[in-house]
Amino acid sequence: MDILLTHGYFLYEDPKELQIMKPYPPLGILYxxxxxxxxxxRAEVFDSxxxxxxxxxxxxxxxxxxxxxxYANLMTRPNVVEILRxxxxxxxxxxxxxxxxxAYINEYLQAGADxxxxxxxxxxxxxLIPVLRSRPRDALRRVDGIAFLASDGSLVQTRPRExxxxxxxxxxxxxxxxxxxxxxxxxxxxxGMGSVSLITARGCPYHCRWxxxxxxxxxxxxxxxxxxxxxxxxLIDRYKPEMAWMADDVFTIHHGWLSQYAGELKRRKLKLPFxxxxxxxxxxxxxxxxxAEMGCFRVxxxxxxxxxxxxxxxxxxxxxxxxxxxxxLCKSHGIQTGMFLMWGYEGEELDxxxxxxxxVKKTDPDIFFTTVSYPIKGTxxxxxxxxxxxxxxxxxxxxxxxxxxRGRHSRGFYKFADQLLRSEVELEQxxxxxxxxxxxxxxxxxxTADFRAGLHASAGEVEA
Ligand code: B12
Ligand code: SF4
Numbered sequence: 448m449d450i451l452l453t454h455g456y457f458l459y460e461d462p463k464e465l466q467i468m469k470p471y472p473p474l475g476i477l478y479x480x481x482x483x484x485x486x487x488x489r490a491e492v493f494d495s496x497x498x499x500x501x502x503x504x505x506x507x508x509x510x511x512x513x514x515x516x517x518y519a520n521l522m523t524r525p526n527v528v529e530i531l532r533x534x535x536x537x538x539x540x541x542x543x544x545x546x547x548x549x550a551y552i553n554e555y556l557q558a559g560a561d562x563x564x565x566x567x568x569x570x571x572x573x574x575l576i577p578v579l580r581s582r583p584r585d586a587l588r589r590v591d592g593i594a595f596l597a598s599d600g601s602l603v604q605t606r607p608r609e610x611x612x613x614x615x616x617x618x619x620x621x622x623x624x625x626x627x628x629x630x631x632x633x634x635x636x637x638x639g640m641g642s643v644s645l646i647t648a649r650g651c652p653y654h655c656r657w658x659x660x661x662x663x664x665x666x667x668x669x670x671x672x673x674x675x676x677x678x679x680x681x682l683i684d685r686y687k688p689e690m691a692w693m694a695d696d697v698f699t700i701h702h703g704w705l706s707q708y709a710g711e712l713k714r715r716k717l718k719l720p721f722x723x724x725x726x727x728x729x730x731x732x733x734x735x736x737x738x739a740e741m742g743c744f745r746v747x748x749x750x751x752x753x754x755x756x757x758x759x760x761x762x763x764x765x766x767x768x769x770x771x772x773x774x775x776l777c778k779s780h781g782i783q784t785g786m787f788l789m790w791g792y793e794g795e796e797l798d799x800x801x802x803x804x805x806x807v808k809k810t811d812p813d814i815f816f817t818t819v820s821y822p823i824k825g826t827x828x829x830x831x832x833x834x835x836x837x838x839x840x841x842x843x844x845x846x847x848x849x850x851x852x853r854g855r856h857s858r859g860f861y862k863f864a865d866q867l868l869r870s871e872v873e874l875e876q877x878x879x880x881x882x883x884x885x886x887x888x889x890x891x892x893x894x895t896a897d898f899r900a901g902l903h904a905s906a907g908e909v910e911a
Contacts, residue, residue, distance in 0.1 A: 449576050450483065452476040453493040454518040454545075455526030457500055468637040470496050471644040471692065472630055475545060475568070476518050477620030482569035485618050488576055494625035497633075500526065504533045512538035514579050516572060518545040519555070521823060521847045528843040531559035540579050544568045549661045550825035552594045553602065554842050562587065563594045566608045566662055567649075569617065610666060614649055615674050619681075631686045640689035640720075643682045647675045647708075651696040653726070655749075656762050657792070657820060657828040669701060672708035676715060683719055690744075691721040698723035699734055709737045718742045724749070727773035728765050735773075739780040745813075746777050750786040753806025754799035757792050762827075767806055774810045786815040788868075790861045791852075793831060797906060800864050807868060808875040817868070819861045821848045837910075851910050858910075863902035870895040 454473045458464050476492055483490040493503055507515070507530075515534045519527040524547060534541050544564035548555045552563045561579070564571050571592040578586045587595050592608025611617060631641035647670050650663030682688065699705060712718065722745040723738075730746070738746065750770045752758050758765060774784045788803060807815060822829035822836060824847055829836070835853040838845055874891050877883050 448491050448513050449488045449580070450490050450514045450516050450542075450572065451493055451506075452480055452490060452516045452518070453503065453530065454495055455523035455530055456495055457498065457526065458496050459499065468633060469642075470630055470633060471642075471694065472496075472620070472622060472625060472627055473518060474620050474644065474646060474694065476516070477622060477624060478617065479516070479568045479572060480624050481618040481621035483573060483576070484621060486573050488573065490621075490624075492621070492624040495526075497626070497629055500529065503530065507534050507537045507539060510537060513540075514542060514576055515539040516542045516544065516568075517560075519543050519547045520545055521547050524842075524846050525844050528558045531555075535559045542572070542575065542579075544571075546659055546661045547824075550659075550823070551842070552604070556594065556596050556602070558843055561595060564592060564608075565594065565604075566592050566664075567610055569611065571608050610649075610663070610668070612668075614668050615670050619678050622685075628686060631688050635689070641686065642690045642692055643686055643688045644692040644694045645675070645678055645682065646694050647698065647704075648695050648700070651700070653697070653764060654762055654827075655764075656760075656831070657789075657823065657826055659823045659826055661825050667700065669704055672704060672711045675708060676711040676717060679712075679719065680715065680717060683717070688719065691719050693721055693723040696724065697726050697729060699725040699729040699738070702729075702734060705734060705737060709741050712741055720744045722747065725773070726765060727770040730773040730776060732776060735776045735780050735782065739782055743782055745783040745785060746773075747785040747787065748773060748812075750806070750810070750812075750815075751789045752792065752795070752799060753803035754795070757795050757799050760794050761792055767802075771806070771810050774812055783814070784812040786810070786812040788815055788817045789820045790817060790864055791819045791855060793828070797903070800867075800902070804868050804871050807872055811872075811875075815872075817865055819858070821850055822852065823847050853910055855910050857905060857908040860902065860905040860908060863898055863905055867895065867898035867902055870898055 454476060458470055480490045480492050493506060495503055517527050517530055531541050541560050542562045542564060543555050543560045548563045549565040555563050574590045578590060588605060591606045594604040597603050635641035649668045650666040652665050652667045720742045724747045727748050751763060753767055755767050777784045822832050832852050837851045837853055839849055870891060874895055877888060
């Protein structure tokens with residue numbers, strides 16, 4: 448074996464993920480595996496999702512050691528650090544890649560990675576593996592897109608890796624390298640529908656300040672509609688799923704492409720229910736009608752805030768009104784809507800929170816999720832608050848999600864904001880229903896008043 452690829456996501460060791468039970472295969476390492484195999488390298492994948500760290504450590508300790516490539520994102524950091532430690536002790540050469548390591552090169556090298564790969568991994572690993580296996584360390588300098596420590600301990604970062612121009616020339620993800628059926632079965636068992644995921648593009652050209660662009664920069668490269676339809680057709684044939692998730696950043700970004708893709712599906716009589724993410728400004732009546740015709744049953748929209756001032760501060764490039772009409776448009780075509788909202792962005796105050804609550808009440812999506820904003824290293828948002836960022840944990844045990852921003856409202860404040868939002872929305876929904884006991888409404892009104900009082904009372908508490 449030339450390389451063993453893995454990731455640090457262990458579903459059964461994560462109580463939160465166990466409640467959600469919506470796993471998808473790690474497409475990044477499957478793309479890399481397919482590429483390396485096509486180039487004649489012997490690549491294998493240890494899929495950690497349904498496994499355990501113990502099992503992975505057993506494989507590493509049993510050997511024989513080779514090159515280990517680990518995918519890391521901000522949530523999996525502590526697991527990845529532990530994997531690197533075990534692998535190094537067992538004699539493996541270690542490489543990390545994915546959306547996080549490029550922003551924490553030194554930390555990952557100190558944690559035991561021999562090489563950090565920045566950007567796309569396919570061609571970099573193709574060139575890196577032979578160097579790691581046989582040539583002196585100095586030859587690493589000739590591989591673009593990596594960082595490593597030279598023999599004198601100094602940090603070397605090579606030239607940026609050029610992106611793959613024609614992503615259609617790449618093989619599809621090596622789904623057969625792992626137990627992909629199991630993902631579909633888990634979905635079917637827990638949600639009544641087996642699901643598969645696929646991507647139709649790489650990169651997003653927008654510049655929302657909190658969003659990580661570490662891997663693909665702000666480029667946007669699309670696959671050909673026919674190639675995506677081929678993959679979908681193959682997935683249906685192979686895994687018999689009841690639905691799909693188009694895992695693009697913004698599936699609706701290119702309207703011309705979308706209409707060609709819709710035509711391609713129609714011609715082939717392919718219609719698999721699917722969900723996707725869209726920006727509100729990329730939805731118009733023609734696009735939504737086309738999504739409905741293709742089988743889209745749910746669109747996720749990053750709404751983030753009901754305050755235009757905050758949306759502008761985020762450089763979101765979308766108006767509150769656009770979100771409202773996009774949701775209404777989806778509803779009118781029978782498509783469910785999910786909304787993502789963010790508390791605590793720089794500058795957000797009580798008025799903005801009230802605006803968000805009014806916005807959700809008026810817009811009335813089928814479902815919404817909230818997060819307290821967190822600065823991901825490498826983003827403009829992180830740079831903006833960097834001087835006030837505090838980590839409650841050591842780097843290797845924590846994640847950017849846990850970072851605290853000094854001077855920002857307290858966690859308790861945002862908990863009240865969240866409770867207030869949920870009870871206001873519930874109240875709004877009950878108002879429209881017949882036969883609700885007046886006492887229920889009164890109780891909920893009282894609860895809402897308590898949450899609002901708590902929000903105002905805690906407005907003076909800030910993170911120290
Ligand atoms: C699908 C997806 C998910 C799925 C994951 C399912 C799955 N197993 O794939 C779900 C919904 C579960 C998810 C959850 C989360 N996600 Co997410 N997700 C994505 C998304 C939209 C697509 C991922 C993908 O398939 N990309 C396509 C492949 C081809 O790209 P890739 O994975 O980056 O791989 C390339 C390179 O990174 C590199 N590479 C990858 N692995 C390796 C390994 C080695 C050894 C090497 C050398 C190179 C290398 O080469 C690959 C091919 O070129 C990305 C954004 C994006 N467009 O990538 C966000 C993204 C990865 N998610 C992100 C975040 C923040 C999250 C959450 C924390 C969100 C939350 N608040 O809960 C959680 C974390 C979950 C967890 N426990 O890990 C961030 C990560 C930022 C960071 N610095 O880590 C991203 C980048 C979004 C963003 N722009 O901010 N996510
Ligand atoms: S949040 Fe979405 S639209 Fe904004 S830059 Fe990130 S991927 Fe693009």
